Amino acid sequence: GQQLNQSPQSMFIQEGEDVSMNCTSSSIFNTWLWYKQDPGEGPVLLIALYKAGELTSNGRLTAQFGITRKDSFLNISASIPSDVGIYFCAGREGGGSNYKLTFGKGTLLTVNP
Amino acid sequence: EAQVTQNPRYLITVTGKKLTVTCSQNMNHEYMSWYRQDPGLGLRQIYYSMNVEVTDKGDVPEGYKVSRKEKRNFPLILESPSPNQTSLYFCASSLSGGAGEAFFGQGTRLTVV
Numbered sequence: 001g002q003q004l005n006q007s008p009q010s011m012f013i014q015e016g017e018d019v020s021m022n023c024t025s026s027s028i029f030n031t032w033l034w035y036k037q038d039p040g041e042g043p044v045l046l047i048a049l050y051k052a053g054e055l056t057s058n059g060r061l062t063a064q065f066g067i068t069r070k071d072s073f074l075n076i077s078a079s080i081p082s083d084v085g086i087y088f089c090a091g092r093e094g095g096g097s098n099y100k101l102t103f104g105k106g107t108l109l110t111v112n113p
Numbered sequence: 114e115a116q117v118t119q120n121p122r123y124l125i126t127v128t129g130k131k132l133t134v135t136c137s138q139n140m141n142h143e144y145m146s147w148y149r150q151d152p153g154l155g156l157r158q159i160y161y162s163m164n165v166e167v168t169d170k171g172d173v174p175e176g177y178k179v180s181r182k183e184k185r186n187f188p189l190i191l192e193s194p195s196p197n198q199t200s201l202y203f204c205a206s207s208l209s210g211g212a213g214e215a216f217f218g219q220g221t222r223l224t225v226v
């Protein structure tokens with residue numbers, strides 16, 4: 001199946017700092033999604049992007065759908081300790097009946113208070 | 114409360130002993146899917162279903178079966194489990210495939226010895 005390259009694999013930051021992570025693909029995606037997973041829990045959808053160039057915010061989180069449709073980034077501003085977790089990007093190719101979703105391998109975020 | 118419920122949360126079984134992991138959602142969602150999560154590999158889609166009696170393979174379907182006889186339920190069946198199926202499994206549902214994977218279950222940690 002398709003692979004998404006997500007970077008960085010992990011980040012250690014101080015509380016209050018901004019964070020940026022991104023995903024790239026060799027294929028064109030029609031949808032980009034960003035999730036957060038807390039330990040022992042299932043992933044929770046943070047932001048969904050459906051159009052190339054789209055920039056969407058959810059509180060302190062901002063994500064963009066790249067113009068080439070092969071990349072997306074997620075920014076977290078003014079990080080707080082509860083931002084700790086694993087962040088995943090996911091992309092969906094094609095439209096119509098193709099609903100297969102491919103996930104990146106995740107970015108582990110640690111926030112030092 | 115809107116939720117996706119998986120059972121069991123933890124399961125240890127022996128090679129070759131058939132098992133079923135249940136998944137149920139109470140949101141009248143059309144789209145449901147199963148993922149496995151492995152260290153270093155992220156989340157990989159096993160099977161998905163766009164509606165009752167409509168299922169399709171994801172990226173890693175080998176060794177698994179699914180059924181969708183009712184809209185709310187999407188069980189994952191391992192006819193003859195093997196140790197390489199030891200993993201953390203997640204069920205997810207969304208209103209339609211194009212709306213992204215809005216809700217994930219809590220996960221089922223399966224160990225096959």
